[in-house]
Amino acid sequence: MEAISHAGSVLGVLAKDGVVLAAEKKVTGKLLDLSGAREGGYGGSGEKIFLLNSNVISGVAGITADANSLVNYARAAAQRHLFVYNEDIPVELLAQRLCDLKQGYTQYGGLRPFGVSLLYAGYDPHYQFQLYQSDPSGNYSGWKATCIGANNGTAQSLLKQEYKEDIGVEEAIGLVLRVMSKTMDSTTLGSEKLEFATMTLDATTKQPKAKIYKPAEIDALLAKHDLAKKDEDAEMRAT
Amino acid sequence: MSIMEYNGGSVIAMVGKDCVAIASDLRLGNQALGIASDFEKIFPMTDRVYLGLPGLATDVTTLREQFRYRLNMYTIKEEREIEPETFAHLVSSTLYERRFGPYFIEPVMAGLQRLPNGGYKPFIAATDLIGCINFAKDFVVAGTASSKLFGVAEGLWEPDLEPEDLFETIAQTLLNAVDRDAYSGWGAVVHVITKDKAIKRVLKGRMD
Amino acid sequence: MDISFALTGKGYVIVAADTTAARSIVKMKTDEDKIKVLSPHLLMAFSGEPGDTLQFAEYVERNIRLYQIRNTYALRPPSAASWIRRSLADSLRSRRPYAVNLLIGGYDTSTSTPHLYWVDYLGTLSPVPFGAHGYGSYFGLSLLDRYHDPEATLEEGLDTLRRCIDEVSKRLVVSPGKYKVKIVDKDGVREIEL
Numbered sequence: 174m175e176a177i178s179h180a181g182s183v184l185g186v187l188a189k190d191g192v193v194l195a196a197e198k199k200v201t202g203k204l205l206d207l208s209g210a211r212e213g214g215y216g217g218s219g220e221k222i223f224l225l226n227s228n229v230i231s232g233v234a235g236i237t238a239d240a241n242s243l244v245n246y247a248r249a250a251a252q253r254h255l256f257v258y259n260e261d262i263p264v265e266l267l268a269q270r271l272c273d274l275k276q277g278y279t280q281y282g283g284l285r286p287f288g289v290s291l292l293y294a295g296y297d298p299h300y301q302f303q304l305y306q307s308d309p310s311g312n313y314s315g316w317k318a319t320c321i322g323a324n325n326g327t328a329q330s331l332l333k334q335e336y337k338e339d340i341g342v343e344e345a346i347g348l349v350l351r352v353m354s355k356t357m358d359s360t361t362l363g364s365e366k367l368e369f370a371t372m373t374l375d376a377t378t379k380q381p382k383a384k385i386y387k388p389a390e391i392d393a394l395l396a397k398h399d400l401a402k403k404d405e406d407a408e409m410r411a412t
Numbered sequence: 413m414s415i416m417e418y419n420g421g422s423v424i425a426m427v428g429k430d431c432v433a434i435a436s437d438l439r440l441g442n443q444a445l446g447i448a449s450d451f452e453k454i455f456p457m458t459d460r461v462y463l464g465l466p467g468l469a470t471d472v473t474t475l476r477e478q479f480r481y482r483l484n485m486y487t488i489k490e491e492r493e494i495e496p497e498t499f500a501h502l503v504s505s506t507l508y509e510r511r512f513g514p515y516f517i518e519p520v521m522a523g524l525q526r527l528p529n530g531g532y533k534p535f536i537a538a539t540d541l542i543g544c545i546n547f548a549k550d551f552v553v554a555g556t557a558s559s560k561l562f563g564v565a566e567g568l569w570e571p572d573l574e575p576e577d578l579f580e581t582i583a584q585t586l587l588n589a590v591d592r593d594a595y596s597g598w599g600a601v602v603h604v605i606t607k608d609k610a611i612k613r614v615l616k617g618r619m620d
Numbered sequence: 621m622d623i624s625f626a627l628t629g630k631g632y633v634i635v636a637a638d639t640t641a642a643r644s645i646v647k648m649k650t651d652e653d654k655i656k657v658l659s660p661h662l663l664m665a666f667s668g669e670p671g672d673t674l675q676f677a678e679y680v681e682r683n684i685r686l687y688q689i690r691n692t693y694a695l696r697p698p699s700a701a702s703w704i705r706r707s708l709a710d711s712l713r714s715r716r717p718y719a720v721n722l723l724i725g726g727y728d729t730s731t732s733t734p735h736l737y738w739v740d741y742l743g744t745l746s747p748v749p750f751g752a753h754g755y756g757s758y759f760g761l762s763l764l765d766r767y768h769d770p771e772a773t774l775e776e777g778l779d780t781l782r783r784c785i786d787e788v789s790k791r792l793v794v795s796p797g798k799y800k801v802k803i804v805d806k807d808g809v810r811e812i813e814l
Contacts, residue, residue: 248488256481258695259702266691298730299693419744440746445757447738448746470743474709513713 176235176288177309182322182356183221183232185292186332186349187304191342191373192294195349196221196232197322197357198366219385222368226251228261228381229295230370234322235309236288243289247271261381264295268305268313276311286310290321294372296381302372318348320356328356342373347398354400362400364388415516416467416541418443420595421453422555423464424586425522425536426569427548428578431606432534434462434522435586437557437617439598440469449598449619457483458493459610460524460532462603463503466555467517467541475517478506496523496535500545507543514541518554524605532607557593564589579604579613587617622654622667623756623796625784626723626736627768628749629777632805633725633734636781636814637665638796653800658684659694660808662726664704667753668741669719676711676718680704697726697735701745709743717741721753727804734805752784755792760784774803782814 181197198220222232225247233240250270254262262270271291278286286309293305306321307313318336320328331352340348349369354362369386386394420441425434440451454464455476463479465472482502486494494502503519519539524532538552539545546552551569553561564585573581583602590596600615624637641649655665656677662684666677683703688694695703701724711718722739738744738751750764751757767780781801789795802811 245488249485252481252484252488255484256477257703257706258699259477260696260699263691298696418742440744442740445761447751448748451746468742469746470705470709470712470740473705473745474743477706 177290177321178323180234180322181221182320182324182328183234183292184320184328184332184349184353184356185232185294185304185306185316186318186336186340186345187294187302187316188340188342188345190302191345191371192296192302192304193342193345193349194222194230194232194292194294194370195353196368197353198368219368222370222385224383224385225267225293226255226262226295227383228297228372229264229267229293230372230383230385231294232292232321232368232370234290239287240289240291243271243274243287243291246274261297263297263299264293264303264305265300265315267295268293268307272307272311272313275307275309279310292319292321294370296372296374320352324356328352331355342371346371346394350395350398350400362395364391364395367391367395369394413443416518417556417595419467419469420556421451421466421469422553422557422561422586422590422593422596423453423466423520424551424553424561424565424582425464425520425538426551426565426578426582426585427534427536429572429574430532430534431575431578431604432522432524432536433578433582433602433604434464434520434536435582435600435602436464436466436555437586437590437596437598437600439596441595444594446598452601454601454603455479456603456610457499460605461494461496461499462522462605462610463499464520464522464554465517466520468515471515471517475506475515475519479503482506496521496525496537499523500537500539500547504539504543504545507539507541511542516541520552520554522603522605524607556595557589560589560592561585575604575606575611579611583613583615587615591618621754621794623752623754623788624654624665624667624723625752625756625760625781626665626725626750627764627777627780628725628734628736628770629772629774630770631727631732631734632774632777632803633663633727633736634774634777634781634801634803635663635665635723635725636785636799636801637667639798639800640796641670643670650798655800655802656681657802657809658700659688661729661804662694662697662700662724663802663804663809664725665723665753666720668721672718673720676707676720680707696728696730697724697737698728700724700726701735701737701739705739705743705745708739708741712741712743723751723753725804727806729806732806756784756788759787759791763787778814785814
């Protein structure tokens with residue numbers, strides 16, 4: 174719990190035609206080797222946002238090593254469901270699978286629990302778009318908009334003020350970025366501090382489409398919403 | 413009656429110039445009785461690797477689901493997509509696991525192998541029902557019409573066909589071979605794979 | 621000796637099975653129900669080795685019900701059919717396989733579409749517009765090829781089914797007398813008299 178309250182925050186907003194996730198990266202710096210993130214078979218090789226299955230993305234907050242292990246478990250659980258039922262795993266069922274595992278470590282002695290909270294953003298034909306949150310104890314709940322990690326109280330009260338029913342995915346992206354810019358420690362947003370992803374429906378195939386934004390796309394998105402980091406050097410030179 | 417001929421069906425794969433093609437019929441039967449004319453036996457494993465599974469229909473579905481599972485787990489662990497040659501060995505070892513109670517399937521694979529210089533090399537292979545791999549340079553066949561497919565392919569295939577010519581060659585080979593086989597036919601499907609895209613065409617065939 | 625038919629139409633699936641339970645050459649019973657209702661929108665006609673049929677059908681029925689209790693919603697028809705197929709395929713390579721053939725008809729409430737699957741004891745599964753098992757398939761399938769229409773109304777669908785049943789009565793040496801007919805559509809499952 175302690176680790177999570179210091180972890181980079183992850184924010185999720187449920188819209189009527191999609192779900193939006195954003196996460197604050199803590200491990201940054203120009204010396205960090207990001208070459209692994211450029212290529213990758215399953216997408217989401219960042220630090221905070223992962224693709225669990227073709228219809229579910231997740232954002233994690235807490236001990237990174239534990240989170241990686243949980244992500245692996247979730248991906249395997251989703252594949253097992255696909256194998257047995259020949260369908261993408263329903264979002265809530267995937268959340269339940271992880272929570273069953275997490276709960277186990279609170280009950281049996283000798284081992285420490287997973288120090289990770291997760292947000293799950295996904296789509297299934299039963300309940301369409303969904304957003305869930307789970308904590309280290311194995312509790313989970315569904316949300317219209319929520320936040321985990323550092324400053325989650327501030328973010329949640331901001332979301333409560335600004336969230337509107339029947340919000341569209343484009344508005345939701347704006348809302349997420351605005352709230353994110355206010356809750357993050359740093360004054361300016363940029364792709365080196367932010368991860369961003371959406372879950373929508375493909376217009377032609379009607380299948381869920383996960384999109385984890387690349388750094389360049391995040392900067393473009395921030396510029397579009399007027400939240401980009403000002404290039405101070407450029408301003409200095411201009412004057 | 414052989415188990416391999418219980419449901420019927422055939423698959424063929426061919427190499428072209430910087431492209432490969434794989435095609436199958438669409439019949440699902442119960443011996444001589446036709447059940448469905450839309451039973452596909454070829455499945456995309458990645459954008460560049462296709463797998464054809466002629467043989468006992470229950471094992472077509474079982475193996476298709478099995479390979480999808482194993483491939484997805486591979487992609488998760490390796491954080492990259494599988495190469496055709498690696499996949500051929502995955503197929504082989506999956507089948508050999510059941511050495512003494514085999515799946516009644518003779519898989520055919522077609523794909524484009526990525527080269528260290530960034531280019532792509534055509535790759536086709538087939539295995540028997542316990543996973544003995546046959547790497548071929550020209551074409552591979554399997555299924556109830558395999559003997560007829562061999563004959564027609566031997567006559568029609570030539571090296572370095574362009575994608576459109578390869579499509580015509582494989583389509584004509586398959587359609588003419590299955591006309592001489594009572595257990596294959598009822599339409600066909602052809603996949604042509606090039607480095608930029610994979611094209612799927614569904615062909616009409618004789619319905620007798 | 622069991623005979624079963626199923627066909628889809630505009631927003632519905634009709635599943636029919638004979639009601640005879642026979643032992644050797646003797647009819648023991650003429651009101652046997654060979655169509656299980658697996659969930660509010662899912663039907664399964666089963667035929668094959670007596671004993672295996674009911675045992676397997678109840679195994680499936682209870683597992684589908686368990687999924688519904690655990691998750692509040694039932695499996696959708698494609699997923700249920702895939703799970704049932706896997707059960708049969710696994711059973712095939714066990715010490716004593718179930719010899720059961722199935723027709724699984726369902727209505728998917730999330731996409732508002734009818735689904736029908738033809739499944740045999742080997743675990744062969746194929747989505748079909750119409751299907752049949754037993755000796756009925758040799759008479760019924762050719763009639764269904766000629767008369768089936770996926771856009772037909774319920775009354776037209778039942779007429780096509782009557783043609784199949786009448787043909788079996790006319791041509792088959794040991795034709796069963798009565799059939800049970802069940803329908804699944806957006807309102808769920810119901811049984812009708814032909």
